[in-house]
Amino acid sequence: MTASASTPPKIDHPLNVIVATDCGSTTTKAILIERVGDEYRQTYRGEAPTTVEAPFEDVTRGVLNAIAEIEELSGRKILDGDQIITPCRDDKTGVDIYISTSSAGGGLQMMVTGVVQNMTGESAQRAALGAGAIVIDVLAVNDGRLPHEKIERIRSMRPDMILMSGGTDGGAVTHVVEMAEYVAAAEPRPRFGMSYKLPLIYAGNKDAQPQVKKILEDKSALVVTENIRPVLERENLAPARNKIHDLFLEHVMQQAPGYKKLIDMAGAPIMPTPAAVGLIMEAIAKREHLNLIGVDIGGATTDVFSVFDGVFNRTVSANLGMSYSVSNVLAEAGLASIMRWVPFTIDEQTLRNRIKNKMIRPTTIPQTLDELQIEQAIAREALRLALIHHKSLATGLKGVQQERTISDVFEQQTSGKALIDMLKLDLIVGSGGILSHAPRRIQSMLMMVDAYEPMGCTRLSVDSIFMMPHLGVLSTINEKAATDVFVRDCMIYLGTCVAPIGQGRDGDLCADYEITWPDGKTAKEQLKFGELRLFPLGSGKQATIKVQPAKGVNMGEGPGTAITKDIHGGVVGLLLDGRGRPLRFPVEQQARVAALTKWFKAVDLYPELSVE
Amino acid sequence: MAHSYTPGLTVTDRTVIHRRRMLPLPGKVVVNLGDTISSQQVVARAELPGKVFPINLANQLSVAPGEIREYLTKKEGDVVGKDEILAENKPLIKWFKTEIPSPVAGTIESVSAVTGQVLLREPPRVLQLLAYVDGTIIETIPQQGVVVETTCSLVQGIFGIGGETSGEIVMAVQTPDEPLTPGHFNSTMKGKVVVGGSFLPSEAMKEAKAVGVAGLVVGGIHDEDLRALLGYDLGVAITGTEQVGFTLILTEGFGTIPMAAKTFKLLSSHAGQKASISGATQIRAGVIRPEIIIPQGEGGVGMATQTQREGIRLGDPVRIIRDPLFGRIGEVSALPPELTKIPTESEVRVLEVKFADGKKVIIPRTNIEVIEGA
Numbered sequence: 001m002t003a004s005a006s007t008p009p010k011i012d013h014p015l016n017v018i019v020a021t022d023c024g025s026t027t028t029k030a031i032l033i034e035r036v037g038d039e040y041r042q043t044y045r046g047e048a049p050t051t052v053e054a055p056f057e058d059v060t061r062g063v064l065n066a067i068a069e070i071e072e073l074s075g076r077k078i079l080d081g082d083q084i085i086t087p088c089r090d091d092k093t094g095v096d097i098y099i100s101t102s103s104a105g106g107g108l109q110m111m112v113t114g115v116v117q118n119m120t121g122e123s124a125q126r127a128a129l130g131a132g133a134i135v136i137d138v139l140a141v142n143d144g145r146l147p148h149e150k151i152e153r154i155r156s157m158r159p160d161m162i163l164m165s166g167g168t169d170g171g172a173v174t175h176v177v178e179m180a181e182y183v184a185a186a187e188p189r190p191r192f193g194m195s196y197k198l199p200l201i202y203a204g205n206k207d208a209q210p211q212v213k214k215i216l217e218d219k220s221a222l223v224v225t226e227n228i229r230p231v232l233e234r235e236n237l238a239p240a241r242n243k244i245h246d247l248f249l250e251h252v253m254q255q256a257p258g259y260k261k262l263i264d265m266a267g268a269p270i271m272p273t274p275a276a277v278g279l280i281m282e283a284i285a286k287r288e289h290l291n292l293i294g295v296d297i298g299g300a301t302t303d304v305f306s307v308f309d310g311v312f313n314r315t316v317s318a319n320l321g322m323s324y325s326v327s328n329v330l331a332e333a334g335l336a337s338i339m340r341w342v343p344f345t346i347d348e349q350t351l352r353n354r355i356k357n358k359m360i361r362p363t364t365i366p367q368t369l370d371e372l373q374i375e376q377a378i379a380r381e382a383l384r385l386a387l388i389h390h391k392s393l394a395t396g397l398k399g400v401q402q403e404r405t406i407s408d409v410f411e412q413q414t415s416g417k418a419l420i421d422m423l424k425l426d427l428i429v430g431s432g433g434i435l436s437h438a439p440r441r442i443q444s445m446l447m448m449v450d451a452y453e454p455m456g457c458t459r460l461s462v463d464s465i466f467m468m469p470h471l472g473v474l475s476t477i478n479e480k481a482a483t484d485v486f487v488r489d490c491m492i493y494l495g496t497c498v499a500p501i502g503q504g505r506d507g508d509l510c511a512d513y514e515i516t517w518p519d520g521k522t523a524k525e526q527l528k529f530g531e532l533r534l535f536p537l538g539s540g541k542q543a544t545i546k547v548q549p550a551k552g553v554n555m556g557e558g559p560g561t562a563i564t565k566d567i568h569g570g571v572v573g574l575l576l577d578g579r580g581r582p583l584r585f586p587v588e589q590q591a592r593v594a595a596l597t598k599w600f601k602a603v604d605l606y607p608e609l610s611v612e
Numbered sequence: 613m614a615h616s617y618t619p620g621l622t623v624t625d626r627t628v629i630h631r632r633r634m635l636p637l638p639g640k641v642v643v644n645l646g647d648t649i650s651s652q653q654v655v656a657r658a659e660l661p662g663k664v665f666p667i668n669l670a671n672q673l674s675v676a677p678g679e680i681r682e683y684l685t686k687k688e689g690d691v692v693g694k695d696e697i698l699a700e701n702k703p704l705i706k707w708f709k710t711e712i713p714s715p716v717a718g719t720i721e722s723v724s725a726v727t728g729q730v731l732l733r734e735p736p737r738v739l740q741l742l743a744y745v746d747g748t749i750i751e752t753i754p755q756q757g758v759v760v761e762t763t764c765s766l767v768q769g770i771f772g773i774g775g776e777t778s779g780e781i782v783m784a785v786q787t788p789d790e791p792l793t794p795g796h797f798n799s800t801m802k803g804k805v806v807v808g809g810s811f812l813p814s815e816a817m818k819e820a821k822a823v824g825v826a827g828l829v830v831g832g833i834h835d836e837d838l839r840a841l842l843g844y845d846l847g848v849a850i851t852g853t854e855q856v857g858f859t860l861i862l863t864e865g866f867g868t869i870p871m872a873a874k875t876f877k878l879l880s881s882h883a884g885q886k887a888s889i890s891g892a893t894q895i896r897a898g899v900i901r902p903e904i905i906i907p908q909g910e911g912g913v914g915m916a917t918q919t920q921r922e923g924i925r926l927g928d929p930v931r932i933i934r935d936p937l938f939g940r941i942g943e944v945s946a947l948p949p950e951l952t953k954i955p956t957e958s959e960v961r962v963l964e965v966k967f968a969d970g971k972k973v974i975i976p977r978t979n980i981e982v983i984e985g986a
Binding site: 173178185187324352360369437440 | 637661663664665666677721722724726727729731733770771834835836838845846847848849865866867893895933934935936938954955956957958960975976978979981
């Protein structure tokens with residue numbers, strides 16, 4: 001399939017049976033989607049190790065193995081030797097289309113350049129991240145590095161692609177041309193393949209296009225597109241993102257082992273995994289008019305997506321993950337931050353050795369309860385750090401001139417204001433092994449609540465078996481199929497977290513609340529500081545909660561102001577979090593362990609608590 | 613389930629391996645197909661382009677970028693020496709003359725009339741690619757590199773730091789559970805590959821560095837000692853370029869863990885022989901593990917390279933790779949197919965491992981590795 005990513009293919013036959021794969025860095029996951037009556041359902045899944053590298057060096061091997069597993073489980077014949085049978089021949093033979101996403105081989109690694117680091121540099125970074133790339137460096141005229149250091153950096157990195165931006169249309173060309181000269185002097189080489197030219201997208205000041213072409217045309221596979229920052233006040237990221245997707249297919253994937261075959265096998269363009277997940281997140285937010293934060297925590301990286309007031313952002317924390325990068329979570333968060341979530345004591349040396357052993361043997365799983373608790377503690381920190389990273393990039397445009405009136409005298413807002421507002425947040429969506437496969441769903445819910453500290457009323461959900469990438473690419477060819485499966489099989493609503501903002505001594509009044517349950521019964525009680533309470537409220541059920549916060553405590557409408565809200569249930573239920581915001585822990589070790597033990601018991605987090 | 617495959621580490625007395633030796637950029641291959649080569653022999657050469665130094669002449673001479681060509685004393689492609697005058701202005705009074713010397717020796721790569729920059733490039737540096745192992749050239753890839761074949765004993769470690777080196781194998785301890793202490797080192801170990809047992813404390817690392825050993829092979833170390841050795845906390849296991857004075861290979865993991873008896877026995881049987889070792893580790897889907905290669909010379913007739921394993925079988929020797937029994941070695945005694953609930957409440961595929969004392973335990977399949985080459 002060689003269609004451009006920006007123009008989805010036309011399918012001329014009905015799609016009743018679909019097989020989709022996601023080629024991850026470790027595992028290739030396949031799912032089968034079938035039309036059952038009027039709706040689409042995900043019916044079977046299979047997985048196999050990814051085979052991008054030696055000894056196989058052919059990604060399609062892993063794909064065929066994963067599909068073979070679906071064949072075994074479903075009894076449907078999908079493969080004919082190394083070919084996928086399309087379209088369906090009868091009820092038990094073939095599929096109507098095969099589609100795929102990929103992040104194998106380290107995903108799409110890009111380097112971006114701009115003129116001013118926090119203006120065009122950031123815009124270029126947002127464009128690349130939104131297209132599903134990992135940004136390995138941002139170079140800018142004012143990035144603090146000397147010119148020869150910049151050139152050395154470009155030379156030593158081996159990106160899959162470079163995105164160059166800089167300048168507004170009609171502005172000065174000198175700095176953009178200067179960056180082009182540095183890139184040309186470095187003679188950048190691509191990560192895969194010795195003989196092909198590195199794809200380079202120029203999306204800067206249109207007046208500099210002739211000079212940039214002259215400097216870079218012979219040294220790279222240059223593509224020129226619209227400026228990502230035509231004027232200071234506006235970003236225009238879509239043309240650059242589409243070009244990234246096209247070049248990803250045309251150049252980068254052609255070099256990766258077996259991808260030519262994979263592209264031919266697929267009935268729609270292969271998408272980078274995070275780009276597909278981003279599509280799904282955007283679609284949920286748009287369909288339900290929500291502000292959301294989505295996270296996909298993997299072994300090597302953690303992706304964070306957000307949609308606030310219709311503005312989509314994505315970041316990837318390339319070295320925060322639960323296996324390959326687990327040791328980096330320890331390095332970045334520090335031991336104390338991880339240990340604060342562990343309800344027992346363990347000496348530093350033992351814990352450090354355990355974390356390193358997980359890093360060098362990344363496929364192992366916790367076998368004992370204390371190991372599970374340590375992993376979930378690390379996950380909380382990885383999630384927390386990745387959100388901090390996301391908040392720093394999900395901002396309004398910087399460098400924009402603002403008109404001020406007399407009313408601004410008391411409320412001076414700088415440009416580049418953070419877009420993430422936890423009080424406006426409606427939904428948190430979690431995905432990735434540690435969240436999707438936690439033995440108890442409450443564990444996924446509490447990991448996200450502890451890491452993100454949602455405020456007011458926030459709904460939480462998880463991806464049941466990690467199929468968002470598959471559904472993202474499916475949505476480009478059949479929106480209904482993607483939506484049906486997403487609603488019925490993918491998204492598992494956990495419930496709602498109600499968390500007043502404020503601080504108080506343990507046992508002091510945090511809020512009075514009154515819940516009206518779906519059967520009409522009401523419960524009127526008090527939530528104390530330091531308390532966690534969990535009430536069952538099933539999936540699809542709604543209740544109404546009236547919260548009267550104590551003096552100085554806020555539910556989003558101002559200190560002491562009551563709120564009434566409809567809240568949604570889920571497989572976990574309604575969680576009342578009286579631990580205060582921001583979350584604080586007792587300083588003293590014994591008191592901290594006691595507090596954690598109390599919280600964990602209150603929500604029945606683990607089968608038994610191992611307190612040493 | 614189709615294929616359940618837990619890759620393990622190879623420890624084998626005789627195998628045939630191929631090592632691809634590739635230049636980072638096109639160059640010249642200097643050996644021929646069929647040549648017998650030694651580890652320190654150069655197999656290919658390339659010229660690494662020199663560093664680039666930009667100088668903004670327009671700013672330094674206070675002239676417009678479009679005018680700088682008028683002030684240059686050299687043109688594109690010219691060779692310049694260090695401190696040689698690159699450009700100068702022509703004032704009426706000599707006192708006001710500004711001369712811009714070249715900060716480096718090299719050639720003038722480009723002159724930009726848009727930015728006023730001149731790019732200077734230092735002379736290229738010659739990069740020599742060594743064979744790394746003794747063996748035979750079985751393939752040459754023009755301009756790129758070669759493939760070396762060798763019949764050898766091979767031990768893969770789990771984690772290492774430091775690059776490729778070689779040296780004679782010296783057994784410093786008597787048993788695989790004996791830790792390597794500073795007292796084990798002496799001056800005869802300079803340039804050699806020293807094998808220890810269960811643990812390498814930081815004092816012993818210091819002593820090894822002082823003696824000047826080429827490499828160290830041990831069961832385990834503490835993470836905090838690694839941090840002290842490197843000077844930073846290693847976040848992601850991509851190594852091979854560290855320069856700590858020696859190449860370090862762990863055969864088991866982090867902590868005090870006796871070296872697997874098979875590994876220890878194999879290395880002992882080759883004491884006094886030359887080994888090529890590399891600490892380079894990359895833990896991703898297609899892993900690179902550190903390795904100890906002990907060439908065996910001729911005799912590989914009809915011997916195939918090791919075949920890829922298809923799965924775990926009853927009787928396979930395995931190592932447990934996760935707490936609480938981390939590092940224990942036993943053999944597979946049962947492979948129940950059904951999912952089993954473990955203490956974390958996860959339902960996973962498990963297997964039964966029998967230890968030498970006859971005791972049996974149930975372990976998730978992902979928490980063992982097969983000791984390959986058995």
